[in-house]
Amino acid sequence: xxxxxxxxxxxxxxxxxxxxxxxxxxxxxxxxxxxxxxxxxxxxxxxxxxxxxxxxxxxxxxxxxxxxxxxxxxxxxxxxxxxxxxxxxxxxxxxxxxxxxxxxxxxxxxxxxxxxxxxxxxxxxxxxxxxxxxxxxxxxxxxxxxxxxxxxxxxxxxxxxxxxxxxxxxxxxxxxxxxxxxxxxxxxxxxxxxxxxxxxxxxxxxxxxxxxxxxxxxxxxxxxxxxxxxxxxxxxxxxxxxxxxxxxxxxxxxxxxxxxxxxxxxxxxxxxxxxxxxxxxxxxxxxxxxxxxxxxxxxxxxxxxxxxxxxxxxxxxxxxxxxxxxxxxxxxxxxxxxxxxxxxxxxxxxxxxxxxxxxxxxxxxxxxxxxxxxxxxxxxxxxxxxxxxxxxxxxxxxxxxxxxxxxxxxxxxxxxxxxxxxxxxxxxxxxxxxxxxxxxxxxx
Numbered sequence: 001x002x003x004x005x006x007x008x009x010x011x012x013x014x015x016x017x018x019x020x021x022x023x024x025x026x027x028x029x030x031x032x033x034x035x036x037x038x039x040x041x042x043x044x045x046x047x048x049x050x051x052x053x054x055x056x057x058x059x060x061x062x063x064x065x066x067x068x069x070x071x072x073x074x075x076x077x078x079x080x081x082x083x084x085x086x087x088x089x090x091x092x093x094x095x096x097x098x099x100x101x102x103x104x105x106x107x108x109x110x111x112x113x114x115x116x117x118x119x120x121x122x123x124x125x126x127x128x129x130x131x132x133x134x135x136x137x138x139x140x141x142x143x144x145x146x147x148x149x150x151x152x153x154x155x156x157x158x159x160x161x162x163x164x165x166x167x168x169x170x171x172x173x174x175x176x177x178x179x180x181x182x183x184x185x186x187x188x189x190x191x192x193x194x195x196x197x198x199x200x201x202x203x204x205x206x207x208x209x210x211x212x213x214x215x216x217x218x219x220x221x222x223x224x225x226x227x228x229x230x231x232x233x234x235x236x237x238x239x240x241x242x243x244x245x246x247x248x249x250x251x252x253x254x255x256x257x258x259x260x261x262x263x264x265x266x267x268x269x270x271x272x273x274x275x276x277x278x279x280x281x282x283x284x285x286x287x288x289x290x291x292x293x294x295x296x297x298x299x300x301x302x303x304x305x306x307x308x309x310x311x312x313x314x315x316x317x318x319x320x321x322x323x324x325x326x327x328x329x330x331x332x333x334x335x336x337x338x339x340x341x342x343x344x345x346x347x348x349x350x351x352x353x354x355x356x357x358x359x360x361x362x363x364x365x366x367x368x369x370x371x372x373x374x375x376x377x378x379x380x381x382x383x384x385x386x387x388x389x390x391x392x393x394x395x396x397x398x399x400x401x402x403x404x405x406x407x408x409x410x411x412x413x414x415x416x417x418x419x420x421x422x423x424x425x426x427x428x429x430x431x432x433x434x435x436x437x438x439x440x441x442x443x444x
Contacts, residue, residue: 035438036175041125041141042168044132048094048124052087052117062089062115065122068098068106073142075108075116087117088124093134095125095141099161103150105142109134123167136180139187140172143436175435179442183435186443190421190428197417204410209367215397216369219256261392263356267347269309271338277301284310284330284339286318291328291362307338308345313358315365316345319385323375329362344388354398359408364396 056062063077064087075096090096090110098106099121110116110124118124127134140146153166175183273281277300285295292310310316310330316339317327330337339345348356356364364370373394378384399407434440 036173036436038171039174040168041170041172043128044137044172044174045095045125045127045168047164047168048088048090048126050089052089056089056115057087057117062117065090065096065116065118068096068101068108068122070101070104070106073105073108073138075110077116083119085119087119088122090116090118090124093127095127095134095138097123097125097141097162097167099123099167102141102162102167103147105147107138107141109138121161123164131177132174133177133180133184135184135187136175137172139183139432140436141170143433145433145437146170146172173436173438175438175442179435182442182444183432186428186435187432190425193421194418194425197414197421200417201411201414204407204414205363205366208363208407209369211399212364212367212369212397219397257395257397258354259392260394260396262354263349264315264346264392265349266388267311267314267345269345270306270341271309271336272306273298273300273303273338275300279336281307282334282337283307284333284337286316286326286328286339286343288321288325291366292316292330293328294333305341307341308343310337310339310345311347314345314347315361316343317365317386317391318342319344319387320383322386323371323378323384325366325371327365329358329365344386344391346388346391355401357401357404357408359411360399360404363407363411370394370396 052062057064064083066076068075092110092112092114094110096108096110096116096118098104100106125137127137149170150162153162153170273279279300280297281300281303283295283298284292286292308316310333312330312332314330315328316330319342348358348361373396374386374391377390377394378386379390431440435442
């Protein structure tokens with residue numbers, strides 16, 4: 001059934017079963033013969049059209065929705081608190097659909113504990129709990145079956161928004177509630193395995209963080225990072241602001257700590273992708289969730305500026321968001337891997353009596369201790385940044401190599417567990433796709 005329905009390039013559909021004359025519509029008509037009933041979305045959900053008042057935003061009763069991630073469908077709040085656009089309220093358990101990017105799986109569930117405010121570029125759905133579980137409906141709307149419909153309704157590769165009428169007319173498979181519960185449970189078990197593996201990495205980061213704070217207090221005899229009051233001589237200041245004062249105080253009190261510049265060097269190597277217009281270049285980004293990640297392929301003809309080359313075990317960071325953790329170590333990447341010219345690329349120095357191990361530094365830059373140091377070593381008035389030169393000024397304690405090696409090995413084990421859990425979860429997602437269509441038995 002799987003092969004004949006999903007993968008075959010040739011199939012036959014009666015003309016009277018078609019709604020639109022497109023290849024994807026032919027495929028959908030064929031899939032409609034699967035096990036579960038196929039119903040329009042408006043049968044199991046309705047739009048929430050509750051407006052958000054300015055008072056609710058000012059009082060912090062709602063958070064302004066920024067985006068919905070494509071990969072996991074998480075709802076992310078932004079830093080903005082004001083907008084001139086009309087805002088709709090989303091309550092916990094509601095489903096939020098990006099009208100532009102639904103075809104890219106930008107569909108999320110409002111988390112428990114807060115209301116959100118969404119602009120007109122999103123729509124809020126209230127699931128009918130008597131017919132459908134919110135988690136199942138969320139998964140069904142993000143499935144390949146519904147993605148094909150969103151793709152058609154938003155103009156394929158264009159940037160058109162799906163209208164409310166067409167959104168509510170999206171066809172959704174609807175198994176009985178017990179089957180929905182089993183499907184959701186199967187998904188959650190796979191998700192929990194990843195969360196457990198990530199938790200082991202978090203515990204390792206927290207262990208190192210506690211170690212660094214302990215060293216800082218024992219050497220400095222004062223909590224230089226956390227104290228609200230300190231005194232400095234004017235001659236010890238580099239710049240006249242609170243951040244620089246704290247940075248100077250840290251440098252004076254923690255004289256046994258070493259500048260990062262002793263261990264790292266700039267690794268800027270410019271690449272001109274536009275000189276090879278037909279080549280597909282792999283572009284990598286960095287964020288505070290995954291660290292360094294593969295972003296997309298882009299043809300050389302679509303570049304208008306040089307980019308920066310990256311290599312395994314190099315590091316790079318976003319100068320405007322490094323204070324919230326947008327730093328990372330480069331994993332195994334292709335020889336032609338590149339990143340944005342705005343990012344700061346650096347690597348560890350070699351052939352030194354005192355040196356840092358890449359795995360240890362990968363943990364170090366994720367600790368709250370290090371991010372605090374980043375916070376008051378940034379420069380700029382309105383939009384603060386940390387360039388490579390500012391990174392070199394950060395002072396860190398030097399751990400013995402055997403301790404660094406232990407942290408590196410523990411990190412490698414945690415990464416291996418995370419990758420194994422993700423591989424297992426990829427298989428779970430494939431199984432769930434088939435369960436949603438009713439072409440695979442649902443586990444009891």
